[in-house]
Amino acid sequence: MYQTTYHRPSSVAEAVRMLGEAADGKFLGGGQTLIPTMKQRLAAPSDVIDLRHIAELKGITVSGRDVRIGAGTTHEEVANHSGLAAVCPAICYLAGHIGDPHVRHMGTIGGSISNNDPAADYPSAMLALNAMIHTSKRALSADEFFTGLFGTALDEDEIVTAVSFTAPEKAGYAKFPNPASRYALTGVFVAKRPEGVRVAVTGAGEDGVFRATAIENALSRSFEPSVLDGIAMPADGLMSDIHASAEYRANLIVVMAKRAVQAANG
Amino acid sequence: MGIEGIGARVARKEDKRFVTGLGRYVDDMVVPGMKYAVFVRSPHAHAAIRSIDTSAAKTMPGVIGVLTGPELKSDGIGNLICGWMIHSKDGSPMKMGAWSPLATDKVRYVGDAVAIVVAESRSLARDAAEAVAVEYDELPAVTDAVKALEAGAPQIHPEAANNLIYDWELGDAAATDQAIAGAAHVTRMRIVNNRLIPNAIEPRAALGHYNPAEDHFTLWTTSQNPHVARLVMSAFYNVAPENKLRVIAPDVGGGFGSKIYIYPEEVVCLWASKRTGVPVKWVADRTESFLCDAHGRDHVTEVAMAFDTDNRVVGLKVDTIANFGAYMSLFSSCVPTYLYATLLSGQYAFPHIHCNVRAVYTNTAPVDAYRGAGRPEATYVLERVMETAARELGMSPAELRRRNFIREFPHQTPVIMNYDGGDYEASLNAAMQAADYAGFPARREEAKRRGKLRGIGMSCYIEACGLAPSQAVGSLGAGVGLWESAEVRVNAAGTIEVLTGSHSHGQGHETTFAQVVADRLGLPLDQVSIVHGDTDKVQMGMGTYGSRSGAVGISAIVKALDKVETKAKKIAAHLLEADEGDIVIENGEVKVAGTDRSLPWFQVALAAYTAHNLPAGMEPGLKETAFYDPTNFTFPAGCYICEVEIDPETGVTEIVQFVAADDFGTIINPLIVEGQVHGGITQGVGQALLEGCVYDPTSGQLVTASYMDYTMPRAADVPSFKVSTTSTPSPSNPLGIKGCGEAGAIGSPPAVINAITDAIGNNDLTMPATPQRVWAALRKAQ
Numbered sequence A: 001m002y003q004t005t006y007h008r009p010s011s012v013a014e015a016v017r018m019l020g021e022a023a024d025g026k027f028l029g030g031g032q033t034l035i036p037t038m039k040q041r042l043a044a045p046s047d048v049i050d051l052r053h054i055a056e057l058k059g060i061t062v063s064g065r066d067v068r069i070g071a072g073t074t075h076e077e078v079a080n081h082s083g084l085a086a087v088c089p090a091i092c093y094l095a096g097h098i099g100d101p102h103v104r105h106m107g108t109i110g111g112s113i114s115n116n117d118p119a120a121d122y123p124s125a126m127l128a129l130n131a132m133i134h135t136s137k138r139a140l141s142a143d144e145f146f147t148g149l150f151g152t153a154l155d156e157d158e159i160v161t162a163v164s165f166t167a168p169e170k171a172g173y174a175k176f177p178n179p180a181s182r183y184a185l186t187g188v189f190v191a192k193r194p195e196g197v198r199v200a201v202t203g204a205g206e207d208g209v210f211r212a213t214a215i216e217n218a219l220s221r222s223f224e225p226s227v228l229d230g231i232a233m234p235a236d237g238l239m240s241d242i243h244a245s246a247e248y249r250a251n252l253i254v255v256m257a258k259r260a261v262q263a264a265n266g
Numbered sequence B: 001m002g003i004e005g006i007g008a009r010v011a012r013k014e015d016k017r018f019v020t021g022l023g024r025y026v027d028d029m030v031v032p033g034m035k036y037a038v039f040v041r042s043p044h045a046h047a048a049i050r051s052i053d054t055s056a057a058k059t060m061p062g063v064i065g066v067l068t069g070p071e072l073k074s075d076g077i078g079n080l081i082c083g084w085m086i087h088s089k090d091g092s093p094m095k096m097g098a099w100s101p102l103a104t105d106k107v108r109y110v111g112d113a114v115a116i117v118v119a120e121s122r123s124l125a126r127d128a129a130e131a132v133a134v135e136y137d138e139l140p141a142v143t144d145a146v147k148a149l150e151a152g153a154p155q156i157h158p159e160a161a162n163n164l165i166y167d168w169e170l171g172d173a174a175a176t177d178q179a180i181a182g183a184a185h186v187t188r189m190r191i192v193n194n195r196l197i198p199n200a201i202e203p204r205a206a207l208g209h210y211n212p213a214e215d216h217f218t219l220w221t222t223s224q225n226p227h228v229a230r231l232v233m234s235a236f237y238n239v240a241p242e243n244k245l246r247v248i249a250p251d252v253g254g255g256f257g258s259k260i261y262i263y264p265e266e267v268v269c270l271w272a273s274k275r276t277g278v279p280v281k282w283v284a285d286r287t288e289s290f291l292c293d294a295h296g297r298d299h300v301t302e303v304a305m306a307f308d309t310d311n312r313v314v315g316l317k318v319d320t321i322a323n324f325g326a327y328m329s330l331f332s333s334c335v336p337t338y339l340y341a342t343l344l345s346g347q348y349a350f351p352h353i354h355c356n357v358r359a360v361y362t363n364t365a366p367v368d369a370y371r372g373a374g375r376p377e378a379t380y381v382l383e384r385v386m387e388t389a390a391r392e393l394g395m396s397p398a399e400l401r402r403r404n405f406i407r408e409f410p411h412q413t414p415v416i417m418n419y420d421g422g423d424y425e426a427s428l429n430a431a432m433q434a435a436d437y438a439g440f441p442a443r444r445e446e447a448k449r450r451g452k453l454r455g456i457g458m459s460c461y462i463e464a465c466g467l468a469p470s471q472a473v474g475s476l477g478a479g480v481g482l483w484e485s486a487e488v489r490v491n492a493a494g495t496i497e498v499l500t501g502s503h504s505h506g507q508g509h510e511t512t513f514a515q516v517v518a519d520r521l522g523l524p525l526d527q528v529s530i531v532h533g534d535t536d537k538v539q540m541g542m543g544t545y546g547s548r549s550g551a552v553g554i555s556a557i558v559k560a561l562d563k564v565e566t567k568a569k570k571i572a573a574h575l576l577e578a579d580e581g582d583i584v585i586e587n588g589e590v591k592v593a594g595t596d597r598s599l600p601w602f603q604v605a606l607a608a609y610t611a612h613n614l615p616a617g618m619e620p621g622l623k624e625t626a627f628y629d630p631t632n633f634t635f636p637a638g639c640y641i642c643e644v645e646i647d648p649e650t651g652v653t654e655i656v657q658f659v660a661a662d663d664f665g666t667i668i669n670p671l672i673v674e675g676q677v678h679g680g681i682t683q684g685v686g687q688a689l690l691e692g693c694v695y696d697p698t699s700g701q702l703v704t705a706s707y708m709d710y711t712m713p714r715a716a717d718v719p720s721f722k723v724s725t726t727s728t729p730s731p732s733n734p735l736g737i738k739g740c741g742e743a744g745a746i747g748s749p750p751a752v753i754n755a756i757t758d759a760i761g762n763n764d765l766t767m768p769a770t771p772q773r774v775w776a777a778l779r780k781a782q
């Protein structure tokens, strides 16, 4: 790790100010991506602004079917929140399958979506749940927020403060883990509402998380795994690497979508 | 005998310190004034070094020294060598390219060491290492051994034209070809044995300390064989004469072969300590382990197995290309030759075998012995082709093997080995029974109803352990003898220290070796301590690898115990006024047989040291040394059966059953043996399903350079193993021990792949059988 200066703000405003004063500052969420990257000397921020001690970024509130998750909430807290499990167990399941216990106790939802790793789990849930992403400056829909591989609509000095969504009728997540890293080699989140079904795919797309409209259309007709039987996803636009070819990922998208629907139907 | 003697399930003595964090590894060692080293490494797979500019680095904060290859050369430090001479079939010696511990003219793989930086802290050293400016002229690289042999391939060493190190053969080519030509059936396959990265939990480390007052060096290192390290560094690398070089291998966290060899870093840290005047510590980070530890396997083989009309094998022909990486590591040359081709007879009575091996340089990390070393590669070839032949011949795989088993011993194979004993039918039967082989068709049907594809596969392996009769290996090119030494020191009050040249880095020697002593003298285990891993304490030893420590290391202890016992009996006979022949040692007492006259053990020991009343002319003391040189290899063998279920939608393989029936001869501690088998099978499953080292074929960059991309087996990847042992004691050593450290890794990969190919109905599958590969093979089969 290169030398860096550590800061501990206690409010979002203070954090934003500190970043503005830094030559090349970075916000620190759970540190599960940023710290390993710094240790490998692949990132060298002059200043690290730790968001972990800001009360307004913490906590989960569920009122009726309206859910709000503070950006500083850890994966473990999401996985084990009973109020959330009552209205949208799929997101608890997703959070409970991120990384390992150490990672889940440190990593945060805000950090995960700000990082928008193409193999991260949360972006698929945000997109399929049609979540709003609240920041220190504004609120954006997930469709607007995720802009490609590791890309988001965030400005340098913009902090994700929370995500919110209305719990769908049904939702399910199925993840095929990368055998080595256990990130999503392909993960599919499905969410059913009266007005239609949204399906988001992570781990597979060359441009990161995306919506699978062919699958959405089929499932909007009938929310059953069997309606996906004949569907073949095109391999164009999908990633190919040593772990999975684009063709294999195309296959996994359909298989994981079926399993997600099965999970949603309980 | 007894609850702590040979055959007892004693919990490991050493585990208390390991599980409580009180182990002492190289990185725990602190010497006053110690500083930290970081190596500057090549980012290129193949490049000429135009210049190295250390001037900026030398002015960085905390920097004590920045040293490069030319300085090392000018101090007379020698090139690293391979210690086993192999001659090609045309009689020419192997073509060993120069391996300078710090590259001078050229770098040949990503990670090749170019300079060392010594600084006040590891991160200051790292900062300065980044400031060392090396100008490279990049050259085209080749990582694949088959491609490296092709015309026009990049040339890696001037000494080795066409990158060919040797073109070696074993066996009778003409007779084998003739047998194949006249055969009723020939099974042919192309078999790839995937390259593996060892991944010991403790990264390699070295702490070199030069004491100018004594002109003496001490090296703490993560070594499986500290004496060999000292010998090689003295005799070949010119670091210091043996009496001026102490090598200590304290607790070592796993090796699997990768810590046998002498690497550049140890040599450079010692030399740098003298050059800079400070003790120099280097600890590999995980990336360096991936890049620079000697890798394992990496063979491409064409095989033909020929049968007569009775389905007996009449000939086996094997043609292998072995990837050696960029440099010849210490024992690399013997792995695909005398540890591989010599095992190609397996458990079978083959009349003719011919094996040709080409050893090839590529722009990859050096390749050397890795758990099993040559024997897993041989077993994989043999047991894949045997299973495939059974399918082609429409015969049950078990019956085809049974028909070809060796049944009489000793058995001379066509490939050097003389098997001294075994009962292959017994382990096959035991495994089939434990696996409920007969019930498999019903289980397959049941799985099918659940939408799963179930398959079963077996592997009957043999290996040669107990390396090795010194004269025999000498005649085959080895630069060292492969005996072992032991010293049994009985202290004045009767407790015992055993000094052994074997080295424990996970094997549990402190327990098993003590059990042998406790068994012989009837002493509590607690009164026996095992000392190893320090050239100042143990006079000489050959270390631990090749499952040799039981068969060779313990045999040396037994020999020393014989001498101790003889002397103790003489003393006791004198004190008890009895005939020496009537003295027996039992339960910590030295007795006159058939009488009630006895002395406690400690009194005999005390008498030896007080020397007040010893037999006339006897020297005081009770301490004996022995060197044991084996008379033959030992031949552990067994049968493994693997049963898998495959999810046809995703290609995911689940191992639902794994049975191992091994013959290890005499077992000292079943608990430790089972642990070795569990670990070995897990490594074999890792090779079969998960682990695959990948280099980018064009850039030569290591793609699988971290756990993000290199898949190590985890507990959830393996089932609860069903292990059992049958025993035919080895006739070649005093206790009948065969060795168990590598069997699991040797026998398991073909069993797993045979099971998967059985399940999916497509035999064209390479390791690691990842979900994507299984899915693709399944699609092709449909």
Ligand SMILES: Cc1cc2nc3c(=O)[nH]c(=O)nc-3n(C[C@H](O)[C@H](O)[C@H](O)COP(=O)(O)OP(=O)(O)OC[C@H]3O[C@@H](n4cnc5c(N)ncnc54)[C@H](O)[C@@H]3O)c2cc1C
Residues within 6 Å of the ligand: A026, A027, A028, A029, A030, A031, A032, A033, A034, A035, A036, A051, A071, A072, A075, A097, A098, A099, A100, A103, A106, A107, A108, A109, A110, A111, A112, A114, A115, A119, A120, A121, A122, A154, A158, A159, A160, A161, A181, A182, A183, A184
């Ligand atoms: C071993 C391991 C396994 C993992 N496995 C998985 C897995 O299976 N699935 C998965 O999805 N993830 C996985 N992760 C990633 C992990 O879950 C974290 O979610 C992820 O690292 C980012 O979250 P973080 O809170 O740690 O953010 P950090 O690492 O602290 O930050 C990441 C980036 O986001 C920025 N940032 C952080 N918080 C905010 C914010 N509130 N507003 C704006 N920017 C912010 C930072 O500046 C930085 O650029 C794994 C990580 C590790 C180390």
